[in-house]
Every structure is written in structure tokens, then in C-alpha cells.
Amino acid sequence: MEDQVTRIVIMGGGPAGYEAALVAAQHGAEVTVVERDGLGGACVLYDCVPSKTFIASAGARVAFRDADELGIGTDDVDSTVHLPVVRGRVKGLALAQSADIRNRVQREGVRVVTGTARFCDDRTGMAAHRVSITSGDTTEVLAADVVLIATGATPRVIPGAEPDGVRVFDWRQIYDLPELPEHLVVVGSGVTGAEFASAFIEMGVKVTVISSRDRVLPHEDADAAAVLEDVFSERGTTLVKHARAEKIERDGTGVTVHLKGGETVRASHALMTVGSVPNTEDIGLDKIGIEPGPGGFITVDRVSRTGVPGVYAAGDCTGVLMLASVAAMQGRIAMWHALGEGVAPIKLKTVAANVFTHPEIATVGISQATIDSGEVPARTVTLPLATNARAKMEGLRRGFVKLFCRPATGVVIGGVIVAPSASELILPIALAVQNQLTVDDLALTFSVYPSLSGSITEAGRQLMRHDDLD
Numbered sequence: 001m002e003d004q005v006t007r008i009v010i011m012g013g014g015p016a017g018y019e020a021a022l023v024a025a026q027h028g029a030e031v032t033v034v035e036r037d038g039l040g041g042a043c044v045l046y047d048c049v050p051s052k053t054f055i056a057s058a059g060a061r062v063a064f065r066d067a068d069e070l071g072i073g074t075d076d077v078d079s080t081v082h083l084p085v086v087r088g089r090v091k092g093l094a095l096a097q098s099a100d101i102r103n104r105v106q107r108e109g110v111r112v113v114t115g116t117a118r119f120c121d122d123r124t125g126m127a128a129h130r131v132s133i134t135s136g137d138t139t140e141v142l143a144a145d146v147v148l149i150a151t152g153a154t155p156r157v158i159p160g161a162e163p164d165g166v167r168v169f170d171w172r173q174i175y176d177l178p179e180l181p182e183h184l185v186v187v188g189s190g191v192t193g194a195e196f197a198s199a200f201i202e203m204g205v206k207v208t209v210i211s212s213r214d215r216v217l218p219h220e221d222a223d224a225a226a227v228l229e230d231v232f233s234e235r236g237t238t239l240v241k242h243a244r245a246e247k248i249e250r251d252g253t254g255v256t257v258h259l260k261g262g263e264t265v266r267a268s269h270a271l272m273t274v275g276s277v278p279n280t281e282d283i284g285l286d287k288i289g290i291e292p293g294p295g296g297f298i299t300v301d302r303v304s305r306t307g308v309p310g311v312y313a314a315g316d317c318t319g320v321l322m323l324a325s326v327a328a329m330q331g332r333i334a335m336w337h338a339l340g341e342g343v344a345p346i347k348l349k350t351v352a353a354n355v356f357t358h359p360e361i362a363t364v365g366i367s368q369a370t371i372d373s374g375e376v377p378a379r380t381v382t383l384p385l386a387t388n389a390r391a392k393m394e395g396l397r398r399g400f401v402k403l404f405c406r407p408a409t410g411v412v413i414g415g416v417i418v419a420p421s422a423s424e425l426i427l428p429i430a431l432a433v434q435n436q437l438t439v440d441d442l443a444l445t446f447s448v449y450p451s452l453s454g455s456i457t458e459a460g461r462q463l464m465r466h467d468d469l470d
């Protein structure tokens with residue numbers, strides 16, 4: 001019998017969609033990616049890539065500010081931020097990366113179609129599915145043996161506080177500011193809010209952060225969040241805690257944020273970072289019999305299957321862990337599974353993540369909160385960077401390395417790093433967690449002297465010392 005080529009349609013060309021497309025094409029499937037905007041998705045065009053490019057400019061200003069302490073005179077001149085140049089870099093890099101991704105997937109033989117994809121099955125329960133692609137006045141319908149939903153998410157809008165791109169912005173519009181705001185109020189203190197607050201603070205802007213909880217970064221390591229709060233307060237940032245924005249009024253000179261309870265915060269501009277909603281409303285889920293779960297997210301299992309045969313979902317539309325790396329892995333796993341390749345279910349406990357604030361906060365594995373709650377027994381050590389020779393040379397006073405291991409075996413189960421380059425430093429701990437290496441393995445590995453990574457091997461040695469006491 002002749003082998004049938006599997007027809008795969010991927011709705012959305014972000015990290016979940018395009019990484020899946022690469023895997024599927026490499027395994028001989030006939031792949032179409034439908035993307036209404038640009039390849040790379042919101043990740044490349046509006047979210048991850050632009051924000052990190054913007055943060056790189058803020059980082060350059062930090063280096064300039066800190067140079068004096070190391071004996072390099074900047075003549076007390078306040079470095080000026082040329083926002084239109086920053087904006088040009090942000091937009092240019094995003095478009096270039098999107099073009100690179102398009103070329104790459106097309107080179108692998110993937111068909112890329114510009115348009116909006118929707119299911120249009122005649123009835124539920126069909127073995128193959130139908131996807132309509134609308135672009136302007138034209139509509140094309142594709143038959144598919146497998147469909148991957150990878151439609152991502154969109155900034156959440158609070159009614160009464162809608163972004164207008166003039167005084168009130170979401171994070172996708174903020175780069176269009178013609179000049180730095182006089183006073184920016186950041187509404188929401190999750191990862192997006194903390195990253196933008198940090199970047200604007202480091203660019204010299206007065207910032208007020210509205211946090212619905214008792215601290216910034218409520219889902220991150222509490223000690224790491226405390227370091228960031230210290231930096232924020234040292235730079236004159238006000239953190240309004242336990243506060244929810246209900247409405248924003250704007251006038252010729254600024255904005256007034258009305259908080260639940262009646263208080264107000266006045267600023268020149270507002271940035272809304274209150275989370276995202278999945279793009280699952282208008283994609284014809286009813287045609288295939290999928291009912292979205294709470295918040296509109298599509299429920300999937302650990303190999304990215306939805307409840308409907310032949311339909312997979314990956315990335316932000318599933319709400320599993322809203323990270324580009326996780327989206328990409330969910331997408332690849334979906335294709336391996338659909339094409340009958342051997343595949344291991346996704347392991348979220350080994351995901352390394354980073355908050356790109358100044359300093360950065362990187363985490364992997366089991367969290368301190370899980371250990372403190374008694375859910376996972378562990379031995380832990382925290383080494384302040386202030387004890388690291390290289391950190392002293394570089395003038396770094398804040399930050400730490402934390403390492404967690406199993407009590408009896410010393411197997412590394414997690415860690416947190418707070419340092420300017422934490423995103424780069426976390427890899428040895430991630431490698432240890434993924435491969436069940438022990439604190440001895442870390443301790444016996446040579447690190448360069450002097451280096452910040454020396455604190456990781458030192459943390460291993462400190463945990464090794466007590467190994468036989470358990």
C-alpha cells in the first residue's frame with residue numbers, strides 16, 4: 001500500500017506554530033502554516049523580541065551610569081535616551097527576525113499562507129478536518145488530517161481603561177512613544193509589568209507600579225522579588241500594593257488611574273500590563289466540538305492533544321506556561337506525536353525561565369515556595385553575590401545564587417539566580433535538573449576563577465558538605 005502523506009494545517013505562525021512546522025516538514029508531512037500577521041507571531045513582532053531589544057537599550061544606560069564607580073568618568077552627564085532610535089532598532093530587529101523565520105520554514109518546504117484560519121467542518125466527529133483561510137475578499141478551504149491550533153494570545157483590556165496609544169498604552173504600542181514619559185504608571189506587576197517598569201526606570205523615567213498583590217512578581221521567588229523592589233525603591237519608584245485599577249481618565253496633561261476603593265494615581269502616561277487573553281474566540285472551535293476551558297484557554301494533555309482526534313493545540317492559547325520555549329516544545333511534541341514518532345510528554349518542572357529586569361531573575365525546577373510549603377523535601381543554600389570575588393570586581397552588590405537538592409541523594413531539583421546576566425548563568429543548574437545531576441557533580445566541576453558561575457559550584461560544595469547528615 002502506498003504511504004499517504006499526512007496533511008497538516010497549523011493555525012498561527014508564532015514559536016508554537018513555526019517550530020511545529022519545521023518538525024512536521026522534516027518528517028515528510030505536507031505542511032501549511034496560516035498566519036494572519038507575520039511569521040514569528042506576536043512573540044517576534046510585538047512581545048518577547050521587541051521587549052528584550054528595548055531592555056537592551058536600558059541596559060546600556062545602566063552600564064553608563066555605573067561606570068563612574070569603576071573609575072570611568074562620564075562627567076556626570078545624564079545619558080540621553082533617543083527613543084526614535086530605540087524604536088527603530090526594536091521594529092527593525094523584529095521584522096528582520098520574522099523574515100528570517102519565514103525563509104527558514106519555506107526552505108524546509110512549508111507552505112506559508114497569509115490569512116485568518118477558522119475550522120469549518122460540516123459536522124463534529126469527522127476524521128479529517130477543514131480549515132478556511134480568509135484574506136481580504138478571498139477564502140480558501142484546506143482539508144487536513146491533523147490541525148495544530150497555535151493562535152497565541154492578545155493583551156487583556158480592562159473596560160474603562162482601554163489603551164488609546166496616546167496616553168494609555170499596552171506593551172505592543174509603547175514603543176510608539178515619541179519621547180520618554182515624564183511619569184509612567186505601570187498597571188500590573190507580573191513579569192511584563194516588572195520588565196517594562198525596570199526598563200523605564202533604568203532609562204531615567206519616574207515610574208509608579210500598581211500591584212494587585214503585596215509585591216511585584218507574585219508568581220516568582222519572593223527573595224528575588226524583594227531584591228527587585230529594593231532596586232525600584234532606590235530609583236525612586238513608588239509601588240502601590242493591594243491595588244486594582246478600575247478606570248483611567250485622560251486629559252491634555254496626563255492620566256488619572258482610579259483604583260478600587262476610591263484612591264487615584266496621577267501620571268503623564270499609563271502602561272497596561274494586566275495579562276493576556278487567548279485567541280480562541282473566533283476560530284470555529286464549535287465546528288469541531290471543542291469547548292474552551294476557564295479563561296478561554298484550550299485544554300491539552302502533555303503531548304498537546306485536545307479532546308478531538310486529529311486536533312492539537314500548543315503555546316499561549318493553551319495557557320500551560322506562557323513562554324516561547326514552552327510553546328515551541330509543545331508544538332514540536334504535537335507533531336512528533338501526530339506523525340507517530342516516539343515522544344516524551346512535556347516536563348514543566350525542568351523549564352528554565354528568566355525575568356529580564358535589572359538585575360535579571362532566572363529560575364528552574366522546584367520553587368522555594370513549594371519547598372517551604374513542605375510539598376517537596378529539600379536542602380537549600382543561598383549565596384549572596386556580595387560574597388563572590390568577581391561580583392565585587394564588577395561592583396555588583398545585589399543578587400544571589402540559590403540551589404535546591406534532594407535531602408538524601410543530593411540530586412539538584414531547582415535553583416534561582418538574581419544577577420545582571422542570570423539568564424545566561426542558569427544553564428548549569430537547568431542542565432543538572434534535567435539530567436538529575438547531584439550537588440557533588442556541580443561541586444566537582446571546574447568553574448573559572450573569578451566568575452559569577454563560581455557561586456554555583458560553591459553552592460554545590462556547601463550542600464555536599466552536609467550530605468551525610470541526612
Ligand SMILES: Cc1cc2nc3c(=O)[nH]c(=O)nc-3n(C[C@H](O)[C@H](O)[C@H](O)COP(=O)(O)OP(=O)(O)OC[C@H]3O[C@@H](n4cnc5c(N)ncnc54)[C@H](O)[C@@H]3O)c2cc1C
Binds near residue numbers: 035043116314
Ligand atoms: C511583553 C512580553 C515579553 C515576553 N518575553 C518573553 C521572553 O523573554 N521569553 C519567553 O520565553 N517568553 C516571553 N514571552 C511569552 C511569549 O511571547 C509567548 O509565550 C509566545 O509568544 C507564545 O507563542 P505562541 O506561538 O503560542 O503565540 P504567538 O507568538 O502569540 O503567535 C500566535 C500567532 O497566531 C496568529 N493568529 C492568531 N489567530 C489566528 C488565526 N485565526 N489565523 C491565523 N493566524 C492567527 C497571531 O497573529 C500570532 O501571530 C513574553 C510575552 C510578553 C507579553
Ligand SMILES: NC(=O)c1ccc[n+]([C@@H]2O[C@H](COP(=O)([O-])OP(=O)(O)OC[C@H]3O[C@@H](n4cnc5c(N)ncnc54)[C@H](O)[C@@H]3O)[C@@H](O)[C@H]2O)c1
Binds near residue numbers: 275323
Ligand atoms: N521574560 C519572560 O519570559 C516573560 C516576559 C513577559 C511575560 N512572560 C509570560 O507571559 C505570561 C503573562 O505575564 P504578564 O505579566 O503579561 O501577565 P500576568 O497575568 O502574569 O500578570 C498580570 C498582573 O496584573 C494584575 N492585574 C490584573 N488586573 C489588574 C488591575 N485591574 N489592576 C492592577 N493589577 C491588575 C494581575 O493580578 C497580575 O498579577 C506569564 O506567564 C509570563 O511568564 C514571560
